[in-house]
Amino acid sequence: MRAAMSAAEVGDDVYGEDPTVNRLEALAAERFGMQSALFVTSGTQANLLALLSHCQRGDEFIAGQTAHAYRFEAGGAAVLGGIQPQPLPFASNGELPVDAIRAAIKPDNIHFARTRLVCVENTHNGIPLSLGYLDSVAALCSEQGLALHMDGARVFNAAVALDVPVQDIAQRCDTVSVCLSKGLGAPVGSLLIGSAGLIDRARRYRKMLGGGMRQAGVIAAAGLWALEHNVRRLADDHAHAERIAAALRDRFGDTIRQATNMLFVDLPEAVLAPLLAHMRAQGVYVHRERWVLHRDVLEDDVARVIEAIRSA
Numbered sequence: 001m002r003a004a005m006s007a008a009e010v011g012d013d014v015y016g017e018d019p020t021v022n023r024l025e026a027l028a029a030e031r032f033g034m035q036s037a038l039f040v041t042s043g044t045q046a047n048l049l050a051l052l053s054h055c056q057r058g059d060e061f062i063a064g065q066t067a068h069a070y071r072f073e074a075g076g077a078a079v080l081g082g083i084q085p086q087p088l089p090f091a092s093n094g095e096l097p098v099d100a101i102r103a104a105i106k107p108d109n110i111h112f113a114r115t116r117l118v119c120v121e122n123t124h125n126g127i128p129l130s131l132g133y134l135d136s137v138a139a140l141c142s143e144q145g146l147a148l149h150m151d152g153a154r155v156f157n158a159a160v161a162l163d164v165p166v167q168d169i170a171q172r173c174d175t176v177s178v179c180l181s182k183g184l185g186a187p188v189g190s191l192l193i194g195s196a197g198l199i200d201r202a203r204r205y206r207k208m209l210g211g212g213m214r215q216a217g218v219i220a221a222a223g224l225w226a227l228e229h230n231v232r233r234l235a236d237d238h239a240h241a242e243r244i245a246a247a248l249r250d251r252f253g254d255t256i257r258q259a260t261n262m263l264f265v266d267l268p269e270a271v272l273a274p275l276l277a278h279m280r281a282q283g284v285y286v287h288r289e290r291w292v293l294h295r296d297v298l299e300d301d302v303a304r305v306i307e308a309i310r311s312a
């Protein structure tokens with residue numbers, strides 16, 4: 001990846017003249033089966049551009065109470081777009097229940113903000129959304145004249161877990177954001193993918209936000225490398241997470257939730273604290289209750305984690 005970055009052919013992307021950025025955007029559009037893609041600095045920027053491009057001031061988007069696009073993005077849609085969120089609780093399987101979405105859609109009445117957009121998250125806490133669920137949300141959106149955005153920061157983990165091409169997921173949505181960083185291993189960068197018209201609008205907002213980058217091919221080359229080399233291997237991360245979850249269950253019972261590359265360790269403090277202390281003493285550092293596998297955690301590392309759990 002570093003070698004590809006150093007060898008990247010570059011131009012001025014603000015003028016659409018960086019060949020490496022253009023290749024990345026074309027490849028992403030093709031992989032997602034959508035018309036157009038935009039290379040952006042972060043997943044947060046990709047989601048914000050989607051919200052600004054789908055909604056006007058006084059419009060509303062429906063999202064999960066703990067969704068990244070609602071809870072973890074500093075209220076950007078409200079601050080910069082005058083767009084109101086309507087948060088709803090996620091079901092434990094990461095879905096926003098279709099009936100709850102339907103009930104939250106505001107009638108066309110001068111008292112209310114205009115509901116315009118539904119925002120789903122895939123994966124949510126590592127859990128991939130089923131295609132059947134996406135079909136039912138997409139059907140509701142089209143019946144109600146709403147757009148559907150997917151915060152697909154980890155959508156490739158979902159595609160690999162469901163064993164479907166990512167375009168089977170994307171085609172159910174109007175826009176998808178995806179992180180090239182995180183599991184795919186690029187140092188920086190995300191993509192927003194959708195129809196040509198919507199991506200044109202997003203490109204203007206990206207410039208407005210100061211996200212127009214010049215010789216961005218240097219970092220786009222990392223994204224291209226990630227799409228070409230680091231997608232299928234996500235299955236390794238999922239297998240590693242499963243093995244660690246199995247070791248935890250053997251030792252601590254069934255309080256471990258694991259999906260794709262994430263593990264949630266719901267243990268009482270009196271059990272968790274000594275476990276973490278023991279693991280640290282073995283040289284294994286983990287976040288308290290949310291453990292995430294990625295390409296830099298190798299086979300040997302997984303074996304060490306499992307050994308540390310077994311000997312706890």
Ligand SMILES: *Cc1c(COP(=O)(O)O)cnc(C)c1O
Nearest residue numbers: 042043044045068121151153179
């Ligand atoms: C990480 C993440 C983002 C945002 O990505 P950044 O590149 O960190 O801004 C958006 N949504 C989800 C679900 C994420 O996990």
